[in-house]
Amino acid sequence: MADVPMYLQEQTEENIMNRMLAKVPSDIDKSEGSFIWDAQAPVAFMLSEAALWAQELLRRGFASTAASDVADIRSPELDLRAAEHGVTRRAAVASSGTVLFTGRPGTVIPAGTTVATPADEVSGESSVEYVTTAAVTLSDSGTGTAPIRAVVPGKQGNVPADVIQLMMSSIxxxxxxTNPEPTRSGADTETDQSLLERFYAKVRSQGTSGNKSQYMQWANEIAGVGGVEVVPLWQGPGTVGLYLIDTDKRAASPEIVEAVQQHIDPTQDGQGEGMAPAGPVVTVMPAEEIEIHISVKVQRTQEQPSTLEEIRTLIEDGVRAYLQQIAFNRKDPLVRYTRIASVLLDIPIIVDYSELVINGSAEQQNIEIGSGQVAVLGTVSVSE
Structure with missing residues (x-):
C-alpha cells in the first residue's frame, strides 16, 4: 500500500520489545536473559506478526491494492470486492476456427472429431487439441470444411495457419x-488488471437508462470481448448497433458475438428480454477488419548480423502492438504513417529504411479507420 496507517508503522519486534521494556519499573532486572525479558520476547514477536497480518488485511480490502500486476495471479479478494458491484471475472474462452479435411469423396466426418497440432519435442510445447462442432461430408473433389473449437479454453488455442495436422482418432x-486460417478469439481467464479496469468503469462511470456506457458495460461482461463500439440510431430511431473486437483486437468470433447478443437483446424485438431496456432493438456485430499491408526496403546494421526474416518478424510485432493500441480509439481514428515509420526506426538492427509503402501507397498518408472498423496487420514485405 502507498501509505500505511500510523498505528501500523514501525511495528517491528524490536520496537515493540523496547516499548514493553520501557514500561517495566527501573528497579527490576530487564536485561536480555532475565525473567522479564524472556517473558516479553514471545509477546513482542507475536504482536509484530499481528501487525503484518493487519497490513495484509488492509491491503486486500481495497480493489486497487488487492489486484496483482502479475498476469498469472488471480486475486480472490478482488473477485469478492468486484462482485459487490455486480462485476465478475470473465472466464477463459476457447479458440475457434475451421479445418479442411481431404480424402475419399462422400466420407462423413462426424461432429466431435478431435484434431490437433503436433507436439514440439525441442521446445517442449505440447499438442493443442480441437473438436469439430459440426459434421461434414467430403465433396466430389474429396475436400470438406468443418468448424472447430479448442478443447482447453485459453490463448494457447490461437495457432497459426497450417499447423493443425493430426487426426486423434482414425476415420x-x-x-x-489442416487449418487454412489461424484459429482465433481464444482468451485466458481475465487478469486482475483487466477486472480492476472494468470495476472502476462500473463504479466511476455509472451506466444508466441504456446509455452508451451501460451498453459497453453489458458487452464487456461476456468473456472474450476486448472492445466495444456503440452506434446509437444505427438503423434509425429505436436501433442500436454494437461492434465487437476480441482480446487480440481482432474482429470478435461468431461465438462471442452470439453470446453478447443473447446477453443484451436475445429476441431483437424491443421487448427487453435481455439486459437492454424495452424499446431499442440491439444488433451485435463483429468489427470489420481493415488490413494494413506494408512493404519496405531496409538497411541492416553490420555490427549485429540478422536476416530479413528476423527483421520482418520484429516489424510485424511492433506494428501489431501499435494497431492493438489504437483499436476502437475514436478520438484518433487514424493509422498514422509516421507511427509505422517510428516502429521501423525503433528496431536496433535497422539502420535506415526507404520506399515504405502502406496499402499500396508510397505517399505519407494516414489511413482513416471508420466506425465499426478495426485495423489489423496484413502482409509485411521486407527487402534490401
Missing amino acids: GGVMSV
Whole structure:
C-alpha cells in the first residue's frame, strides 16, 4: 500500500520489545536473559506478526491494492470486492476456427472429431487439441470444411495457419487435415488488471437508462470481448448497433458475438428480454477488419548480423502492438504513417529504411479507420 496507517508503522519486534521494556519499573532486572525479558520476547514477536497480518488485511480490502500486476495471479479478494458491484471475472474462452479435411469423396466426418497440432519435442510445447462442432461430408473433389473449437479454453488455442495436422482418432477415407486460417478469439481467464479496469468503469462511470456506457458495460461482461463500439440510431430511431473486437483486437468470433447478443437483446424485438431496456432493438456485430499491408526496403546494421526474416518478424510485432493500441480509439481514428515509420526506426538492427509503402501507397498518408472498423496487420514485405 502507498501509505500505511500510523498505528501500523514501525511495528517491528524490536520496537515493540523496547516499548514493553520501557514500561517495566527501573528497579527490576530487564536485561536480555532475565525473567522479564524472556517473558516479553514471545509477546513482542507475536504482536509484530499481528501487525503484518493487519497490513495484509488492509491491503486486500481495497480493489486497487488487492489486484496483482502479475498476469498469472488471480486475486480472490478482488473477485469478492468486484462482485459487490455486480462485476465478475470473465472466464477463459476457447479458440475457434475451421479445418479442411481431404480424402475419399462422400466420407462423413462426424461432429466431435478431435484434431490437433503436433507436439514440439525441442521446445517442449505440447499438442493443442480441437473438436469439430459440426459434421461434414467430403465433396466430389474429396475436400470438406468443418468448424472447430479448442478443447482447453485459453490463448494457447490461437495457432497459426497450417499447423493443425493430426487426426486423434482414425476415420476411414480421411487422408489429411489442416487449418487454412489461424484459429482465433481464444482468451485466458481475465487478469486482475483487466477486472480492476472494468470495476472502476462500473463504479466511476455509472451506466444508466441504456446509455452508451451501460451498453459497453453489458458487452464487456461476456468473456472474450476486448472492445466495444456503440452506434446509437444505427438503423434509425429505436436501433442500436454494437461492434465487437476480441482480446487480440481482432474482429470478435461468431461465438462471442452470439453470446453478447443473447446477453443484451436475445429476441431483437424491443421487448427487453435481455439486459437492454424495452424499446431499442440491439444488433451485435463483429468489427470489420481493415488490413494494413506494408512493404519496405531496409538497411541492416553490420555490427549485429540478422536476416530479413528476423527483421520482418520484429516489424510485424511492433506494428501489431501499435494497431492493438489504437483499436476502437475514436478520438484518433487514424493509422498514422509516421507511427509505422517510428516502429521501423525503433528496431536496433535497422539502420535506415526507404520506399515504405502502406496499402499500396508510397505517399505519407494516414489511413482513416471508420466506425465499426478495426485495423489489423496484413502482409509485411521486407527487402534490401
